[in-house]
Amino acid sequence: AQSVTQPDIHITVSEGASLELRCNYSYGATPYLFWYVQSPGQGLQLLLKYFSGDTLVQGIKGFEAEFKRSQSSFNLRKPSVHWSDAAEYFCAVALYNNNDMRFGAGTRLTVKP
Amino acid sequence: NAGVTQTPKFRILKIGQSMTLQCAQDMNHNYMYWYRQDPGMGLKLIYYSVGAGITDKGEVPNGYNVSRSTTEDFPLRLELAAPSQTSVYFCASRGQGWTEAFFGQGTRLTVV
Numbered sequence: 390a391q392s393v394t395q396p397d398i399h400i401t402v403s404e405g406a407s408l409e410l411r412c413n414y415s416y417g418a419t420p421y422l423f424w425y426v427q428s429p430g431q432g433l434q435l436l437l438k439y440f441s442g443d444t445l446v447q448g449i450k451g452f453e454a455e456f457k458r459s460q461s462s463f464n465l466r467k468p469s470v471h472w473s474d475a476a477e478y479f480c481a482v483a484l485y486n487n488n489d490m491r492f493g494a495g496t497r498l499t500v501k502p
Numbered sequence: 503n504a505g506v507t508q509t510p511k512f513r514i515l516k517i518g519q520s521m522t523l524q525c526a527q528d529m530n531h532n533y534m535y536w537y538r539q540d541p542g543m544g545l546k547l548i549y550y551s552v553g554a555g556i557t558d559k560g561e562v563p564n565g566y567n568v569s570r571s572t573t574e575d576f577p578l579r580l581e582l583a584a585p586s587q588t589s590v591y592f593c594a595s596r597g598q599g600w601t602e603a604f605f606g607q608g609t610r611l612t613v614v
Contacts, residue, residue, distance in 0.1 A: 431607065432607045434605075435602040488552050490535070490603060
């Protein structure tokens with residue numbers, strides 16, 4: 390079955406530490422891949438996306454993500470986390486020949502001072 | 503440029519009542535979506551539309567209806583509200599091709 394999995398429900402990191410949020414997908418073909426961030430009480434904002442080409446993509450706010458076809462993964466990273474990065478992060482996938490976008494369950498990030 | 507606008511932001515309904523969640527976008531996008539967000543469950547697709555007059559079911563359509571009479575508007579209708587429909591509802595839109603989807607601020611609905 391097609392699915393998007395974010396294995397970590399909640400992650401806590403110290404400010405200044407590095408961050409990696411995991412995303413795995415299960416689709417017959419390589420989907421389009423997205424990471425969104427949601428601050429409390431807000432809508433979702435796109436951080437970055439992957440369609441094709443270079444497997445390391447850069448996004449806003451210093452985030453990057455790497456697509457690994459062999460692992461069906463699209464993990465989000467940031468070298469040094471800021472307190473303002475505390476939010477919920479969603480991985481999403483879409484298929485070229487499909488019209489909808491499916492989301493993972495989300496990972497809530499807490500940043501310790 | 504307002505983007506995607508959802509109204510209302512908050513609403514409390516009694517069991518069995520009906521209501522319509524409004525969604526409007528001013529980006530001339532063909533594709534529009536309704537999601538519900540429950541804690542720990544991420545966003546689940548309720549309905550989507552690929553253009554005026556065309557709608558289709560998503561993962562969790564039961565208890566909801568939609569219409570798309572114009573490109574701009576995509577209202578979501580709850581006919582007989584149930585406690586299980588307590589959730590945060592997000593509307594989104596996107597243009598042709600898989601560019602990013604733009605989201606509204608959400609509607610927090612409580613059914614009591």
